[in-house]
Amino acid sequence: MRETITYIRHSLQEIYPSGELQALIRIIMESVCGLTTCQLLVGKDRDLSAKERSKIEEIVEGLRQQQPIQYLLGEALFHGMTLKVTPAVLIPRPETAELVDLVLQDWPTESSPHLLDVGTGSGCIAIALAKALPKAKVEAMDVSPEALELAQENARLQAVEIRFRQADILKVVDEAILSVGIVGIVGLDGIVSNPPYILQREKAQMERNVLAYEPHLALFVPDDDPLRFYRAIADYARIALRPGGKLYFEINPLCAEAMVEMLHDKQFKAIEIMCDFYGKSRFIRARI
Numbered sequence: 001m002r003e004t005i006t007y008i009r010h011s012l013q014e015i016y017p018s019g020e021l022q023a024l025i026r027i028i029m030e031s032v033c034g035l036t037t038c039q040l041l042v043g044k045d046r047d048l049s050a051k052e053r054s055k056i057e058e059i060v061e062g063l064r065q066q067q068p069i070q071y072l073l074g075e076a077l078f079h080g081m082t083l084k085v086t087p088a089v090l091i092p093r094p095e096t097a098e099l100v101d102l103v104l105q106d107w108p109t110e111s112s113p114h115l116l117d118v119g120t121g122s123g124c125i126a127i128a129l130a131k132a133l134p135k136a137k138v139e140a141m142d143v144s145p146e147a148l149e150l151a152q153e154n155a156r157l158q159a160v161e162i163r164f165r166q167a168d169i170l171k172v173v174d175e176a177i178l179s180v181g182i183v184g185i186v187g188l189d190g191i192v193s194n195p196p197y198i199l200q201r202e203k204a205q206m207e208r209n210v211l212a213y214e215p216h217l218a219l220f221v222p223d224d225d226p227l228r229f230y231r232a233i234a235d236y237a238r239i240a241l242r243p244g245g246k247l248y249f250e251i252n253p254l255c256a257e258a259m260v261e262m263l264h265d266k267q268f269k270a271i272e273i274m275c276d277f278y279g280k281s282r283f284i285r286a287r288i
Helices: 002-012 018-033 037-041 050-064 069-073 094-105 124-132 145-157 169-174 200-205 208-213 228-240 253-265
Strands: 075-078 081-084 114-118 137-142 163-166 188-193 241-250 269-275 281-287
Touching (some): 002 050, 018 069, 050 069, 081 124, 081 145, 094 188, 094 241, 094 281, 114 228, 124 137, 124 145, 145 163, 188 228, 228 241, 253 269
Parallel strands (some): 137 163, 188 241
Antiparallel strands (some): 075 081, 269 281
């Protein structure tokens, strides 16, 4: 095993900083070999099987191409859960776990709200809410059939019941029925969404592993129309939310002021901007 750790370190040390490399070694050994952090720290050694060595070599080769470790392992940690991920969905981020916590601030464990996650991707938000609120009715939508298939699998693995629907929120609002007939979800207590919000001009500042491997459909919006998804969701919320229902967004800090103005123009009330753990304006909560 020590030889394998040395192999990983030598293969990747020119690509990844030492701290990140050490974290990658821990993740690989835990995931592939079932070794705990404690076992690694005390230097516990054992012979690896041929299958384990082959899997580690495959992962290391992917990392040398700067593929995200979560895609290589096929799983990601989120809000205390291990969820399956593929390149069809974004890798769940810690900031999005904070969005879940923001929603949960408004709903005690024993409450039974009717909630909708728009643009569910891997299902991470909807599943985390369903687990934390076992009496809630949780629904989720996404435009991607591949994402919905994965989200449904994650829901089964986490033993939660969620109603998934395929729908394009942009078309839902553009079409005359305004989604009441298309999606049929009304009387909601809350709508939560982490839609695409990264500006095209921000690409130059992004890491290669994100640009090359994560789905651009779920990441980017045009520089000249950064709020396109938020406007559509807000329009839908005006129809689908019950009086007093709440809207929860993860946002681009660059667009925080524009978001407040847009929601105010659409007559939302109690609009609040909240910061993430980096101190950036990352979330908005409002009510109808």
